[in-house]
Amino acid sequence: MPTNERLVALMTEAGFLDGRGEVGRKKFARAVNESAAGRAAGKRFNHTYVGRWLAGVTPRDDATRDAIREALAVRLGRRISPDELGFRSMLSVSPDVGLAYPYRPDDGVNSVAELLEADLAGTAALSNAPANVGAWHDASMAWLVDAQQRLGSGSGPKRVGASDVERLRTMRSTFDRIDSTFGGAHARNALVQYLHGEFPLLLRAQGTADVRAALFSAAGESTQLAAWMSYDAGHHGLAQRYFIQALGFADAGEDRLLAASILDAMSHQASFLGRYREAANMARAARLGTQSAGVAILTSHFYAMEARALARLGEASACDRAMGAAIDHFDRHTPGDGPAWLDYFDDAELAAELGHCHRDLGRPDRAIEFATRALDSASGDYVRSDFFVAMVLADAHLDRGDVDEGCQIAAQAFAVGEGLESARCHSYVIEFRERLAPHRQSPSVREFTASVRNTRMWSRSQPSSP
Structure with a gap:
């Protein structure tokens, strides 16, 4: 039985059938040979070749694959893309x-x-x-x-x-x-x-x-x-x-709103990769492209992403303006008035974004305030997001000098996040480890590192060890 179902479907659609209504291997071989690409391939194909293709064998050369595509395209009156042929190995x-x-x-x-x-x-x-x-x-x-x-x-x-x-x-x-x-x-x-x-x-x-x-x-x-x-x-x-x-x-x-949200997500990735100026610009482009739509909750998220990038750049005044706009637009929205795929962006998520910003601006007290608010109001449905904001809270406590509290919160976050397969989670652990370094002689730090040393979160996140 043929195993290349995509090729069988195309040949059937194109009418390459024999008298019994089955795929016609000889008929298809003739069409491949008569195509311009087939003539250029420099070889003659027969029903045995076609049988191999139907069995899942991929032709080794581009010329043969081009000839197969052309024979089908001529019959079907449309362009055939390489992926439609069902060949993978080459x-x-x-x-x-x-x-x-x-x-x-x-x-x-x-x-x-x-x-x-x-x-x-x-x-x-x-x-x-x-x-x-x-x-x-x-x-x-x-x-x-x-x-x-x-x-x-x-x-x-x-x-x-x-x-x-x-x-x-x-x-x-x-x-x-x-x-x-x-x-x-x-x-x-x-x-x-x-x-x-x-x-x-x-x-x-x-x-x-x-x-x-x-x-x-x-x-x-x-x-x-x-x-x-x-x-x-x-x-x-x-x-x-x-x-x-x-x-x-x-x-x-x-779908203008979805497209802008995708641009917003690209901004998020750019910030993660340290391309903060590009991240801020993409968040602004998302906002600019949807101004006429007037969807407050979406605009709030765009401002939040811009603020995240500006905080990393250390541009405090601009970041404060973006955070203020994010809060203002969030307060204007009515639950349920945005796209369904943005339902996750609630009070807890906004507080988490603001906590990130204040941490990066060197404001541990404000970071603790917003990160605590985010965790207190979290639904528990988004484990990875909860891990992120818990690590922000732990960072902020270390920045304020609360070493015991920072280690305790991080230990709790590790327990929640141990089942996560996420490179981003490991990046948060790396940042925390860097903050621990100045306190490496603290009994709290020694106890914490001993308790988490064998966890995946710790072992897979390897900056200079504290």
């Missing part, structure tokens, strides 16, 4: 794939399909790639000037409906909860595997304008989650690429 990916903003929706589909394929294959050039600073600027500007072409009706063999959109959103919610509870590295590969199986057929499928717009919006949400999970797992170049393509999907779906 994957060759450009190191720049996904960095360019997709000006056409089809380009975004092809880029994400290629990214997902390379991600599953563990392509080191992508999984270990650093973020590209210029790509952040280019994507921000392309979205702001609304340069993307509008969606077409789709040309694939499948038709999509509202149930397909709902299924994609439901799966995204499921993975989002796993991410928040166990960290991005825990189920990232499972999400990538799911999207790899769903996206190409869904996003190329035919459907009404409304359904396809909703589908691309849902795809933007799912791709953004793949970006977040990759970022949390420490795959920053890969995460940046997913973010950029998610931005394109949201734009194709005419």
